[in-house]
Amino acid sequence: MNNSYESVMARKNEIMRKSVGIDFDKFETGHIGFDYEALLKEGNLSLEIIKEIQQNNGVGNTPLKECKNITALARKVAKPGYGARIFIKDEALNDSGSFKARRASISCYQAKKLGFKGVIAATSGNYGAAVASQAAKYGLKCIIVQECYDSHGIGQPEIIEKARACEAYGAEVIQLSVGPELFYKFLLLLEETGYFNASLYTPYGIMGIETLGKELIDDCLKLTGKEPDMVVCTNAGGGNLTGTARGIKKTTDKVITIVGSSVNLKGLHMADDLDFNKKSFTTGHTGFGLPFIINPDRSDVPRSSARPLRYIDRYVTVNQGEVFFMTEALAILEGIERGPAGNTSLAAAFSLSQELKQDQIIIVQETEYTSAGKHHQAQLSFARENGICIYFGDPQDEIPGESIVLPKAINMIKAIDLDLDSIRKKYLHNQILKSNIICQTDIDFLVVETNTSRDFVMTELKKYNVKVED
Numbered sequence: 001m002n003n004s005y006e007s008v009m010a011r012k013n014e015i016m017r018k019s020v021g022i023d024f025d026k027f028e029t030g031h032i033g034f035d036y037e038a039l040l041k042e043g044n045l046s047l048e049i050i051k052e053i054q055q056n057n058g059v060g061n062t063p064l065k066e067c068k069n070i071t072a073l074a075r076k077v078a079k080p081g082y083g084a085r086i087f088i089k090d091e092a093l094n095d096s097g098s099f100k101a102r103r104a105s106i107s108c109y110q111a112k113k114l115g116f117k118g119v120i121a122a123t124s125g126n127y128g129a130a131v132a133s134q135a136a137k138y139g140l141k142c143i144i145v146q147e148c149y150d151s152h153g154i155g156q157p158e159i160i161e162k163a164r165a166c167e168a169y170g171a172e173v174i175q176l177s178v179g180p181e182l183f184y185k186f187l188l189l190l191e192e193t194g195y196f197n198a199s200l201y202t203p204y205g206i207m208g209i210e211t212l213g214k215e216l217i218d219d220c221l222k223l224t225g226k227e228p229d230m231v232v233c234t235n236a237g238g239g240n241l242t243g244t245a246r247g248i249k250k251t252t253d254k255v256i257t258i259v260g261s262s263v264n265l266k267g268l269h270m271a272d273d274l275d276f277n278k279k280s281f282t283t284g285h286t287g288f289g290l291p292f293i294i295n296p297d298r299s300d301v302p303r304s305s306a307r308p309l310r311y312i313d314r315y316v317t318v319n320q321g322e323v324f325f326m327t328e329a330l331a332i333l334e335g336i337e338r339g340p341a342g343n344t345s346l347a348a349a350f351s352l353s354q355e356l357k358q359d360q361i362i363i364v365q366e367t368e369y370t371s372a373g374k375h376h377q378a379q380l381s382f383a384r385e386n387g388i389c390i391y392f393g394d395p396q397d398e399i400p401g402e403s404i405v406l407p408k409a410i411n412m413i414k415a416i417d418l419d420l421d422s423i424r425k426k427y428l429h430n431q432i433l434k435s436n437i438i439c440q441t442d443i444d445f446l447v448v449e450t451n452t453s454r455d456f457v458m459t460e461l462k463k464y465n466v467k468v469e470d
């Protein structure tokens with residue numbers, strides 16, 4: 001077999017088809033669309049079955065907790081009568097320490113059912129630990145491929161901590177430096193081992209999160225007698241928001257505002273060797289959030305099941321300094337020490353709560369574990385070593401890669417709205433590049449994908465030289 005970069009890339013669709021046991025081609029429709037809902041039925045797993053699989057494997061049923069002191073703090077700076085109650089879903093209490101256990105549980109269940117001997121995932125984040133932990137339960141072998149080092153061999157502390165966690169669960173960890181070799185190595189390993197591709201972006205990786213959306217509604221009703229008004233999801237590859245929103249929609253008809261939240265890393269390039277260690281967050285940031293929302297199929301399967309644009313009502317950013325500040329606030333005011341990704345949404349929720357009335361409810365839909373390099377003090381020390389200037393001031397002055405600005409007053413914590421319509425237009429642009437001819441089925445697909453109207457899509461299409469078939 002020719003293992004040159006070009007040959008392996010040329011075989012990628014075939015490798016992926018074999019390694020997830022899904023024939024993605026059968027879902028293709030029109031010239032650019034596909035049947036998303038049919039893909040999400042793959043495996044024939046109902047929400048009830050998924051809940052049972054998770055319950056038997058240390059996943060789900062995490063507690064929803066009210067952050068009374070953080071709410072009280074938000075009310076100090078909100079207009080009179082404003083400052084919604086803030087709750088967090090304590091997903092750190094899943095085995096392996098994050099909501100990613102929900103995704104891994106269904107991938108590993110499926111791998112076992114289909115007779116694979118092991119699982120492989122390309123991830124530098126919590127998902128590695130989640131897959132390793134679930135693989136251990138099913139007696140599956142596990143390989144995690146990480147993008148971990150810059151070209152000087154310096155590793156991001158959070159990613160190094162994840163390698164430790166994966167190895168603790170018995171996985172083999174392959175650590176690479178920044179660059180395109182990750183996907184190449186991943187494909188080669190899938191081919192050599194014949195293991196299951198436990199991608200974050202298969203339908204299994206999304207349906208596993210739907211239980212989280214359902215639990216949010218059920219828990220909130222039990223605790224407060226009401227359903228939430230707003231749910232904030234930390235957004236990177238988009239699966240977290242997609243799965244949560246789908247679970248919510250399967251559970252209630254109430255219109256709940258779904259907010260995506262990411263750390264603002266504007267100007268830093270994710271695949272750039274120099275920028276790699278200049279950021280203090282390895283997920284939940286705009287460096288993943290924006291490219292994935294405008295081009296969801298850039299993932300490691302032919303069609304990604306993470307499609308946040310279908311469900312998102314608002315997309316906000318917060319700064320690194322604000323998230324570090326809220327991480328301490330959660331520990332000091334609520335006695336809960338948790339990791340950065342969930343606290344990204346908490347920082348946003350602190351600001352958004354001030355837009356809602358006091359009898360309304362806002363839920364931060366996950367927390368994650370913290371330790372070693374994930375801890376904010378470790379990240380701040382690492383940032384200092386990398387020449388980042390850290391000070392108290394106005395977080396809006398923060399320049400990613402140059403400074404981290406911790407808020408000098410709590411009224412300076414502000415979630416900033418991104419323009420969703422311009423994001424939708426960029427998404428449409430990327431889709432239209434795929435074909436210069438489209439049909440009515442494609443148009444219907446684009447309307448659902450962007451959660452807009454036919455008018456919105458047609459107005460955009462007219463700007464391009466695309467032929468529309470009847």
Ligand SMILES: Cc1ncc(COP(=O)(O)O)c(C=O)c1O
Binds near residue numbers: 099125240241368
């Ligand atoms: C704890 C935690 N929260 C949120 C996210 C973001 O999830 P997604 O990539 O599905 O948007 C991640 C992903 O790395 C994560 O590990």
